[in-house]
Amino acid sequence: MTIQISEIAKLPTRFGEFNIQSFKENDKEHLCIFKGKLDKEVNIRIHSECLTGDVLGSLKCDCGEQLEFSLKYIQEHGGMIIYLRQEGRGIGLFNKINAYALQDKGLNTIEANHQLGFKADERSYEIVDFILKHYRISKINLLTNNPEKLNTLKERINLRVPILIKANRFNKDYLEVKHTQMGHLN
Template structure:
């Protein structure tokens, strides 16, 4: 990747422990984050967490994103590793279109159908910046914390020693969403 701007490394104390943090601005102007423990194991646990403002910051229970984020931070703080906060909101359709997709979901469309109604594929995300960040930290092998097979496939040059699942208990608001992720997007739930 070209034209990547990289910040300095800073301390980030959290309720899970103190992480180190570094930002990466890609050629499109999106700013992604790497949160990592002070010492990275030879084979760190890595979570590639796609941005979800509604779930991560606002506590929405329409998805499982916020719960996945908190699960990952807790595990990484204990075991050592890295969380890459991948700034591609709404599977990379953006916040405005994500809210439009929510409105369509309110009318009975599932998450995939709503994206299609708006003219998008089911998942518009790309992962080049993720591979760049992992290479920047010289991570050649890892334990990937994910349920998404597309994330596994996207890290072609990195050895994935193990896939660690994230099991979140469904609630009445995200039960159908999780079913759609499993049946139509192939998530390993």
């Protein structure tokens, strides 16, 4: 795995001032947004890109709200958001929009991915280990509800910080499927 690492730059946001650094893995350019000391035990959010939720404010998912929660949490407590460029649970933006169209016809998020020939979740987290080693982070407090992230990083996790997002009429079924069929925690 060949990874290029950018310089560290300042990133003032509406949530506060952070530092930002990019890790280029082939055609994917991941981000680390961090604040405070990155000691041996760090608050970490691993967030996969969601253009519709993070940027456009889509109510079909909880991604944008999870990112906002995490930015506020890191601003207050210090830590890092590892922003992974793996849109639509790893199926890409084009396929995600096609999955949305299938959901508009009554399929749930998992059924839509399967209809398109994908697993329920195609994401991978190998780059996370590289990033944590780069910053010499050995123990983390992971901001997540996702059991896959907990399983992947179990050797490093000291504590899980739940991200509680209220359902709305557009994402109620989506959140229920994540909980009942994908094992997401509350």
